[in-house]
Amino acid sequence: MNLTDVAVIGAGAMGAGIAQVAATAGHRVSLVDAVPGAAEAATDRLGGGLDRLVAKGRLTADDAAAIRGRLTPAGSVAELPDCGLVIEAVPEDLALKRKIFGELGGSQPASTILATNTSSIDVSAIAEAVIHPERVVGLHFFNPPQVMALVEVIHGARSSATVLDEAVELMRAWGKTPVRCSSTPGFIVNRVARPFYGEAQRMVEAGVADAATIDWILREKGGFPMGPLELTDFIGQDVNLAVGTSVWEQTGRDERYAPTEFQRGLVEAGRLGRKTGQGVYTYAADGVLVGGDPDLGLAERLVGGPVETDPLARTVAMLVNEAADLVGRGEATAADVDIAMVLGTRYPRGPIEWGRSLGFAVVSRQIEELDRVFPGGRYRPSPALLDGTVQ
Template identity: 40%
Template sequence: MTALDTSTPVAVVGAGTMGAGIAQVAALAGHPVRLHDTRPGAATQAIDGIRDSLRALAAKGRLDAGQAESAARALRAADALADLESCGLVIEAIVERLDAKAALFGALEAIVAPDCLLATNTSSIPVTAIGAGLRHPGRLGGLHFFNPAPRMPLVEIVSGLDTAPATAQVLADTAAAWGKTPVLTRSTPGFIVNRVARPFYAEGLRLLQERALDPATLDHVMRTCGGFRMGPCELTDLIGQDINAAVSRSVWAAFHHAPRFEPSLLQQELVDGGRLGRKSGRGFHDYRPGAPVPAPRLAAPQPYPETLSIHGDSPLAQALASRLQARGVAFDAAPAADDARVARAGDAVLYLTDGRSATRRARDLNRPATLLLDLALDPMTAACLPLAAARQCPEPERLEAVGLLQAAGFDVAPIQDAPGMVVMRTVAMLANEAADTVHQGVCSAADLDLAMRLGVNYPLGPLDWCDRIGADTIGTVLAHLRDSDGERYRPCAALQSAIHSGKPLHDA
């Protein structure tokens, strides 16, 4: 292991929320820490805040009192960059502008020792560009923490074209010694997390724009059916609509306006209207005092259908059968049907979405009473299932389908007939972007899934999720989405390879 010795002084430039958080992490790891900011008094104020935070953690029993006091003593404000000359690592956490970062590292190169490592906490600017003007760019790498730095476990270790392998290794080992989980990535737009996460926001926002469902129902479905910690509306409200939109625009521009990264007009309207989320009081949801908590739109209770049948042994069919049995609801077990149906309730026939709309599938099958179910992370335990009906489906058959799902203990979220539905459409695009990212050599498959679980709290890594439900299923969903909505949904080469080879996506 090549982590920096704890006797090595570490400097952090930028005393904002992120810089202060990084300084706290380094101090708790045992390093002497120097915090610098160009704003008079900002570093001292930040250190006072860190010390208060450390003592509060100790008072609550979340941190050893001696460790808290030792870390508090390790922090010192640096009035000038020249005060950082003895440091062995300098981490930049200043404004997200290339010119400012490049100028800072140029100044630091004239101050620190030749063996001092330089690290940028940028979330979107290429490390190669930041270090382009340095005499020794090999000692510069990315050390991308996630907010809040003291609590979030993930750190992306970013290598530009000139970053020396030894630099990346020391940064990774040091992050691990600080109690973080490092993942290695090349300096490409968005690195791992900010690139691969774009479809989570983008597909949800497109569904809203298509009026398939409302924000409260979208968030509810992604949490209770998809297993995500937060839905896209509440998460972007937490991040800040302006910040999330800016990252989306940055990634879209960096990928030469590829359709899959196209920013949301709906989100931009929120930004233009000052509805930035929690920090402004309103975003997709209303956070002002006294505002009602938004409720999802769920189907009213319906009686059990007189006849129920479960077809085949797919995971969804098995879950429906098990949940009905647990509730004492009688049903017929039927063999798998040629049309891949999952269940039948009276005249209503239910299928797992394959990327086609229910209306198109009803036409293809010549069966008007066609209804679609969404992908669930775990259909045995999911609290809610979205249900979409073909436009030609009669109302009695819609209600029978609702009654079947409610009999199995699901809340039912009726949505408009959108291709790919909600969770399936999102997961398919996440898996496609993840596969393309690994295929381009940005990172390893293992690091990608780890980054998405730790960086944005996904219940499964996108590649693991794809391997669980099958690359062929993801490919079929994307092919049908592409038929209806264009090149945005084109399956990437790595996904197509996994489909043709039959190998798990991790091995494709």
């Protein structure tokens, strides 16, 4: 590998952040965007961010100048120098990504690792456009890349083991924590997290409890940093629905991942969360939540009761079930799943560790009970829970 030169395609928040990470690690970084002037503007913004770090005493002026000096806007893919690594970070559009990777495959040396930052598109489908597709991998950073330690390293059907190993080592050299996963819908974090949002939405729909009470239970009883309903307001209901819909579509509309009418209704009504002032909750002009008081008496009655009306037990059981399914299919290791969910979502513990603590037999019985109460396939137990594959 030529470890000196790195390029990033896409100068939005993710692409610019990745470029800063690479430049901070000592690489010369070329930043490209299809919009004229976007790469230059992003470079200027990054320079301003570095100046603020200097003002806070978190970076020396010399280091900031050196990082800024390693960032260079480029006019097009064709103008890029020969690189050891090119990372694409453009919008989630398969046709667009294939076009870019086709250009990169023709203009970069065969030794260049070509990576996509996609959060939802099949890496193998992107690689079809590339000469030497074995060099194509996924490097899914989390927002903001400068802060978040996790990177999902995704292997497509034809990704080289050597290239994957090099990508993992490079991410470690950048100060990141890489986890490996096959190119399964949603990868690790966006796949395993689906029940965290979906179960809460379904319980509100069914009248089990109001949103504030469910969020309180998951925060105060479960240790999650945010409740699932307030978190979707923070992410954006439209963004969260789009990710969930993508996983659902890629799994052949598996009922386990079906979006809820509750969330669809919020999006159709324009109640997208904090950014619009209304979502599940209502927000004041300064973004502060208005109301949202939990029913603490109801919360105490629900927790420890039947699993179908216990927001914590039901959510955790589904998270464990989903994680076990991923591990059971051989798409990621139990250790990587737990690391990914703790670093990527700040869960209080990894779902496999949580299942081990509760007892996988207990979780299996809870899932079977949910499947009995709510037939249709969403709550089918993972074979890995039933046959002891996950221990």
